[in-house]
Amino acid sequence: MMAMASQLLLLPNLRFHSNSQSAPRVISNPICRPLKLSKFQKRYKQSLRDSRVLAFYGRKTPPYKLDALEPYMSQRTLEVHWGKHHQEYVDGLNKQLENSPLYGHTLEELVKVTYNNGNPMPEFNNAAQLWNHDFFWESMQPDGGKSPWGGVLQQIEKDFGSLEKFRDEFVEAALSLFGSGWVWLVLKTKEKKFAVMKTSNAVNPLVGGEIPIIGLDMWEHAYYLDYKDDREKYVMTFLNHLVSWHTVALRMIRAEAFVNLGEPKIPVA
Amino acid sequence: MFQKMSMVFATGVMKIKYLKITHRSSIVAQFELKPPPYPLVALEPHLSRQTLEHHWGKHQKGYVENLNQQILGTELDGMGLEDIILASYNKGDPLPAFNNAAQIWNHEFFWESMKPGGGGKPSGDLLHLIERDFGSFKDFLREFVDTASAHCGSGWVWITYKANKLNVDNAVNPRPSENDYKIVVARTPNAVNPLVWDYSPLLTIDVWEHAYYLDYENRRAKYVSTIMEKLVAWDVVSSRLEVAKSRAAERAREEEERKRREEEFESEEEIDESEMFLNSDPEESEAE
Numbered sequence: 001m002m003a004m005a006s007q008l009l010l011l012p013n014l015r016f017h018s019n020s021q022s023a024p025r026v027i028s029n030p031i032c033r034p035l036k037l038s039k040f041q042k043r044y045k046q047s048l049r050d051s052r053v054l055a056f057y058g059r060k061t062p063p064y065k066l067d068a069l070e071p072y073m074s075q076r077t078l079e080v081h082w083g084k085h086h087q088e089y090v091d092g093l094n095k096q097l098e099n100s101p102l103y104g105h106t107l108e109e110l111v112k113v114t115y116n117n118g119n120p121m122p123e124f125n126n127a128a129q130l131w132n133h134d135f136f137w138e139s140m141q142p143d144g145g146k147s148p149w150g151g152v153l154q155q156i157e158k159d160f161g162s163l164e165k166f167r168d169e170f171v172e173a174a175l176s177l178f179g180s181g182w183v184w185l186v187l188k189t190k191e192k193k194f195a196v197m198k199t200s201n202a203v204n205p206l207v208g209g210e211i212p213i214i215g216l217d218m219w220e221h222a223y224y225l226d227y228k229d230d231r232e233k234y235v236m237t238f239l240n241h242l243v244s245w246h247t248v249a250l251r252m253i254r255a256e257a258f259v260n261l262g263e264p265k266i267p268v269a
Numbered sequence: 270m271f272q273k274m275s276m277v278f279a280t281g282v283m284k285i286k287y288l289k290i291t292h293r294s295s296i297v298a299q300f301e302l303k304p305p306p307y308p309l310v311a312l313e314p315h316l317s318r319q320t321l322e323h324h325w326g327k328h329q330k331g332y333v334e335n336l337n338q339q340i341l342g343t344e345l346d347g348m349g350l351e352d353i354i355l356a357s358y359n360k361g362d363p364l365p366a367f368n369n370a371a372q373i374w375n376h377e378f379f380w381e382s383m384k385p386g387g388g389g390k391p392s393g394d395l396l397h398l399i400e401r402d403f404g405s406f407k408d409f410l411r412e413f414v415d416t417a418s419a420h421c422g423s424g425w426v427w428i429t430y431k432a433n434k435l436n437v438d439n440a441v442n443p444r445p446s447e448n449d450y451k452i453v454v455a456r457t458p459n460a461v462n463p464l465v466w467d468y469s470p471l472l473t474i475d476v477w478e479h480a481y482y483l484d485y486e487n488r489r490a491k492y493v494s495t496i497m498e499k500l501v502a503w504d505v506v507s508s509r510l511e512v513a514k515s516r517a518a519e520r521a522r523e524e525e526e527r528k529r530r531e532e533e534f535e536s537e538e539e540i541d542e543s544e545m546f547l548n549s550d551p552e553e554s555e556a557e
Contacts, residue, residue, distance in 0.1 A: 080486050080487055084486070084487045085487055088487070125421045178368050178459060178460070179422060179423040179424075179458065179459035179460075179477075180422040180423045180478070200422070201421055201422040202421065202422075219422075219478065220423070220477065220478035220479050220482060221478050221482060221486075221487065224478060224479055224482040224483065225482065225483070225486075228323050228327070228479075228483075229323055229327045229328055229331075229479065
């Protein structure tokens with residue numbers, strides 16, 4: 001908004017058309033006309049002079065319409081989950097960071113810094129939940145689920161034995177989680193393999209240095225309106241109909257820039 | 270010959286089934302799903318029947334069934350619910366039975382803290398203590414609702430009665446006074462409850478999302494303030510306070526007894542030492 005206003009100021013004789021103006025004024029000689037700013041332009045010029053740069057975090061919009069995941073995740077769930085919960089985390093975080101020395105981090109950095117190696121700062125919950133939910137919306141797609149293919153399937157079979165074993169482990173981790181939390185498929189950076197991980201409340205694999213590949217929200221607000229207490233059905237539905245293997249493949253491609261998954265190529269002398 | 274015995278404890282209902290006399294006896298202790306003291310529809314419109322049906326009928330039932338399976342054949346089998354909670358809490362490193370046991374206790378406590386047509390203000394000593402410790406009833410309510418809203422994740426919000434202790438286990442309060450017995454608002458994560466801190470809980474509200482999501486979606490503050498305005502059974506809370514106070518008074522008496530006995534024991538030792546010293550006869554001194 002401010003950049004737009006400054007652009008307008010560079011065009012001296014462009015009147016900003018406001019509703020209070022009655023009749024358009026006639027400009028005779030555009031170049032020699034002195035700069036006359038409207039009230040709107042004056043206000044923005046003033047604020048530009050004493051403006052500070054403020055970093056605000058925002059939430060990502062799900063890459064599909066809010067009713068696109070029906071009947072597996074209802075529109076109402078998405079309206080409340082994204083529209084209310086996710087927004088609350090954004091507003092809460094921006095409020096907490098108003099006069100904070102933590103200004104300047106990217107969201108991922110902020111999550112790691114505020115985790116503070118296990119002694120989290122008050123901003124951690126909001127920052128981490130904000131990141132987690134961005135990740136969650138992108139982990140799903142309409143008409144998702146079914147099976148992975150290609151490199152992702154190969155890696156899963158290599159690290160879990162079979163696709164079924166991965167699904168069983170994922171469901172078991174989700175059901176054995178007590179309280180609120182998340183279940184993840186991560187790429188472990190040191191062991192260089194896939195693993196299923198479950199975390200409590202707002203914690204995510206970034207704080208342990210792992211690369212998350214799939215994230216599933218097991219907080220009750222994610223499924224209670226649609227499945228009530230039937231968590232198993234929710235997790236199975238996620239695996240069968242919602243998880244976006246396309247996104248997983250993209251995340252794997254990105255992860256390979258950080259973790260070498262192939263066999264080391266040792267040159268033969 | 271089969272006999273069925275049932276024993277009723279203060280907080281849980283435990284049934285001992287099938288005591289076989291002719292064969293080697295096997296006592297199986299089973300916890301039951303205790304119903305709230307009102308019909309499931311009674312808390313409408315503040316808490317819907319559907320919520321109660323799921324909350325009590327599915328969630329709490331699950332905890333009961335799981336606990337019964339978990340304690341079978343272990344040393345926790347046969348213990349009362351509160352004892353199981355304290356034993357399985359294991360000083361912060363909880364055993365698997367803790368979550369289920371504590372959740373059963375918490376939910377029974379929760380249902381009993383409410384009644385249809387409740388709410389309003391407390392009275393008597395409870396109101397006096399609240400006003401003493403929080404300034405006013407309104408300030409107390411605001412702190413209670415703020416604590417509930419600020420809690421991240423699943424858990425419970427409590428009003429508890431804290432007995433006369435410093436917060437450090439081995440320290441002694443140098444100047445104890447009546448004001449040390451306080452009402453405290455506390456929040457706990459997941460299944461934890463203030464029994465493990467040795468506080469006396471007076472009231473609880475469940476802030477696990479399953480407790481309010483069907484009726485209030487994400488509006489946790491509205492849910493908590495509605496319960497406080499319309500459903501809280503203050504008479505039950507007051508009677509719990511009386512129990513807590515008498516428990517604290519008894520503890521204080523036991524503390525005093527113990528201290529008195531320790532002092533007597535110490536003063537006896539001092540006499541022994543001085544006697545030992547004085548008993549040496551100067552006339553038998555080896556110097557001569």
